[in-house]
Amino acid sequence: MKTAVFLDRDGVINRNIDGDYVRHWQEFEFLSGSREAIQRLLRENRPVIVICNQACIGKGLVSDAMVQEINRRLVTQTSVAGRKISAVYHCPHRVEDGCQCRKPKPGMLLKAAADWDLDLTRCYMVGDAISDIEAGSAVGCTTFLVKTGRGGKALQERQNWKTRPDFIVEDLAQAVEIILKQRKGI
Numbered sequence: 001m002k003t004a005v006f007l008d009r010d011g012v013i014n015r016n017i018d019g020d021y022v023r024h025w026q027e028f029e030f031l032s033g034s035r036e037a038i039q040r041l042l043r044e045n046r047p048v049i050v051i052c053n054q055a056c057i058g059k060g061l062v063s064d065a066m067v068q069e070i071n072r073r074l075v076t077q078t079s080v081a082g083r084k085i086s087a088v089y090h091c092p093h094r095v096e097d098g099c100q101c102r103k104p105k106p107g108m109l110l111k112a113a114a115d116w117d118l119d120l121t122r123c124y125m126v127g128d129a130i131s132d133i134e135a136g137s138a139v140g141c142t143t144f145l146v147k148t149g150r151g152g153k154a155l156q157e158r159q160n161w162k163t164r165p166d167f168i169v170e171d172l173a174q175a176v177e178i179i180l181k182q183r184k185g186i
Helices: 034-043 063-078 107-116 130-138 151-156 172-184
Strands: 005-007 049-055 087-093 122-127 143-147 165-171
Touching: 005 107, 005 172, 034 049, 034 172, 049 107, 063 087, 063 151, 087 107, 087 165, 107 130, 107 165, 122 130, 122 172, 130 143, 143 172
Parallel strands: 005 049, 005 122, 049 087, 122 143, 143 165
Antiparallel strands: none
16 A cells, blocks of 8 residues: 655645635645645655645535646646646535535545555645644544644634644645655654
8 A cells, every 4th residue: 555645735735815715727826835845745756645625616606627627737837757746636515515525524535545545544634724634633644734824723723623733834845844754764
C-alpha cells in the first residue's frame, strides 16, 4: 500500500474568499509559497491528492463543471518535471445534505484510499479548518493545521476542538518541510 499527502484547497493552496467561494479561475489566487510547496512534494515523488468541500455546487452558486475546470487548472499550474497532482476529490453537498463525503466525515479520504491503494495511516492531511483535521484523524492520517485561510479562526476556537492536529504550522510550505523530513527520518 502507498502513501500520499492530502491537501484541502481553499485556504491551504489558494486564498479563501471571505463569505464566498472561488467561482471562476480568475478568482483563484495561489497563497504565497503554496505552488512551490506542491511542486516540491511532486519532485520528491510524493503523491498529492486534493480533498475539498465545495458546497457552492449544492447551493447552486457554481456548476460542478466550473469547479472541475478550476481544479483542472490547479493541476496544470502546479505540474512540474512531468509530475502532477494525482487527483482532486470534491464534495458538492451542503452541510444539511448529510452526505458521507463532506468533511469532517472521511468519505473522500476513503474513496481516494480505495482508488489509489493507500495506507491512510501513512498519509498526511493538511487543512485550514478543524473539519479537515477531524476527517484526517478519523482514518489515521498525520494531520497539519495551517494558519492560512481559516486556520487563524480555528486556533481562536481551540478550546472547543474535539480533535487536535498533530502539527500546527504557518503554511503549506512548513507542513511540506516537516513531511519530507519525516520521510527521510531526519
